Amino acid sequence: MGEESIYDLLPTVRQPEAKNPRYKSVFNETTKAEYKSHKQASKTMGPAKVPLNEPSSFMSKRAKEPVLPEKSQFVRPNADQKRPAVPKRDEKPVMGLKSNKNFIHTNAVENIMSVAKKPQPKYVDTPGGTTNNLDDSGLVPKFVKKENYGTVPKYLEARKKQMAEHQKNYEQYIQQRLQKGALNQxxxxxxxxxxxxxxxxxxxxxxxxxxxxxxxxxxxxxxxxxxxxxxxxxxxxxxxxxxxxxxxxxxxxx
Amino acid sequence: MSEDSVQELELISTIGFNGSVPHGLLVHPDGEHLIYPLGCTVVIENIKTHEQNFLSGHTNDVSCLAVSKSGKYVASGQITHMGFKADVIVWDFEAKEPYATFTLHKVKVEALAFSPSDKYLVTLGGRDDSSVVVWDLKMREALCGAPSALQSAGTVYTVQFMNTTDDKFVTGGNKTLRIWDVDRSNRKIRPQECDLGQLKRDVRCILIDSTDEFLYAGTTSGDLLQITIKTHLFKNSGPAKDKYSLGVHSIAMLKDGTIIVATGGGIVCALKAGTFKPIAQKECTLAGGATSIAVRGIGHQLYVGVNKGNIYRINFSDFQPTCINSCHYSGVLDVAFPHGCGDLFATCGKENIRVWVTDTSTEVLRVTVPNMTCHGVCFMTDGHSIISAWNDGKIRAFKPQSGAAMYTIHDAHKQGVTAIATTSDSSRIVSGGGEGQVRVWDISSNRQEMKAAMKEHKGVVTCIKIRANNMECVSSSDDGTCIIWDLNRFVRNQIIFANTLFKAVCYQPEETQLLTGGSDRKISYWETLDGSQIREMEGSADGSINGLDISDDGNYFVSGGNSRKVKVWKYNEGEVTHVGLGHSGDITRVRVCPNSKHIISVSADGAILRWKYPF
Incomplete structure (x- = not known):
């Protein structure tokens, strides 16, 4: 709702809503004409003549009742997703299954063929022999081995370049001024x-x-x-x- | 200035009804007019056309009202000050003129009643008078009088004549219910006390059935007593259970014998006469305590007056109340128009701010703050809020359509806010308080901030007006000064001293001159530039000037005050051109509407009068 205003309290004269025109049937004219012609149903020819049924085909009992479809077994729509039934109490698992695999042999072969694991470098810091990871300790010179060790960082290069450009611009400007005679060195x-x-x-x-x-x-x-x-x-x-x-x-x- | 050059101001309509007068609302027997009191006048209003006539002649508030059975006479009684005598005026209804004035009762006339064939009028004095007097209407003189009750009994409140005979009437009051016989030949009235047995009741209204067999008395205990007139014996009382809270204040009877009861709790309901059993579906509750009930015609319509100033119409068939007349029920303290719009105006008074449509005098909005009094009201120029000054020291702003609170400035002034004005850019409020400070507030959509407090007045600030360019404002005060303030630096520019309590001030449209009015009854013109006096005129002979307003073209101004007259003046000549008579209380404010069509004046008796602007 917008902001209220005192001027909206002013009484307004409401225009009465325009009514829709009264409904008039599209068949109005035909109905009128038909009525005027005084023709009434079946007045001239009498009721339509229809052949009667044979006496043998009389109306049988319950002939008017609707014919229902044949009864069928109800099948759940998700019946195909059903999991197999839980084993019964008296059902026994299949026994006596046996594999021909020689586990001792295969294990030995696998171990012989496997590549030896590389030991993790460690250091010992107590007489008792407590070991720690060498990599995280800081004893290995990682930083100096870095790729960009000892090089000027990119941002400094960029800044230097920018400054040089500025200086160049400035000098150019001064030269211009000098040429114009506005400046004296x-x-x-x-x-x-x-x-x-x-x-x-x-x-x-x-x-x-x-x-x-x-x-x-x-x-x-x-x-x-x-x-x-x-x-x-x-x-x-x-x-x-x-x-x-x-x-x-x-x-x-x- | 010659006296006959002064014309009368045309009164278009009034808004007002003193609902606290018991049995004050009457329907004239012709079924076309309502009669009700408004301050010291009696208003006769046509029910269909709402055309109003006024019976004025009382010197103080009307306290009781009656209309004769034939409809020829209307009688009204009044209150006066202690030690003075109170008038009863009988009016000729057709001519709308006084027919007779009866002065005998002291201080207050409590009730009156006409005899069925207009032969007598019986009047009842108040508690300082406690006498009952029968007047001969034809001879216009008192017939006889008597003390209204025994010494042991209390005040008598109500009186009612029989329906078939002129020689019998009934009075009722605190622990008294008497049937009187008028002995014309000996000029005597003889009372006979009704025997109520163990019951002790304070009777406030009496109803006598059409055959004079029984009388019914409504009591402050909230029940009805039925008494056989012939034997003076108590017959029945009811309802036995669930008595009406705050007492029965008015009863009426329909042609078929159904009793209609109006109670102090605001309930109006229909009862069966013999058993006092309520009739199903015939009960409704009104806002405020019902004080009078009037039956129109055979009883298809009931009019109920409520002490909160409303008049309700109840159709007997569906028994649904419709408020047909609403007004302030105590003094109106300020009136304001929206900027440049004369079709609406707002008034404020005790507990209420109301917005009215000027042409139809219908109320379109009411804002209520319980127990507080609104001293001033004005509209923001953009029309998006109603700003009001309240006696609890708060400035409240309301939405103008729903009446919902927008914001409140707490503790705006220590001793109540007494005057208020807004700048034309709707960004500032200037308020004055009872302690004499004038404060400027910056208003934005979500913040109200005090910009400055200007402490020079020593008395109540009564009126504030701001210049069109928002650079200066003028405030008037009861301490006898008017100060023109600079609204940029918040310092005093000029000060006007006079030996008066200034009540009203306004700028002349060119803003080079000021107009002031106050308790010394003078209207003065002042220069705004240096504060020097230009002219001083006698504004009224007998009362302070409380309201002043100047027309937009600056050629005329309007004044009103305790003299109860609205006067229209020529500004340049300083002459009165029109006088409006009609107020029955002290006028508190007057306003010329912005399109110069009407003059609205409001008064301390709660009336709002609309006059035709004569030029």
């Missing part, structure tokens, strides 16, 4: 110069920092120290960044 000496400059700045700052008074008791002193620390940290970060990257590109559109 910084040359090695320029990089070195920047690095040296930064280091020099840092050293100067460090020297000043070393020269600060030991006691930072006033607010300006504290502020100065903190500012210098922050500046040095920034410089260290910048130096780090430049040292980490051999190739540096600079873009103009910022």
């Amino acid at each position: 910084i040359s090695a000496e320029e990089r070195q110069k920047t690095l040296d400059g930064l280091k020099k700045n840092w050293e100067e700052l460090h020297l000043q920092y070393q020269g600060l008074s030991v006691v930072t008791d006033t607010a300006p002193k504290k502020a100065r120290k903190e500012r210098m620390e922050a500046e040095m940290k920034q410089l260290e970060k910048d130096i780090d960044t430049i040292e980490k990257h051999k190739i540096i590109y600079v873009t103009d559109n910022f």
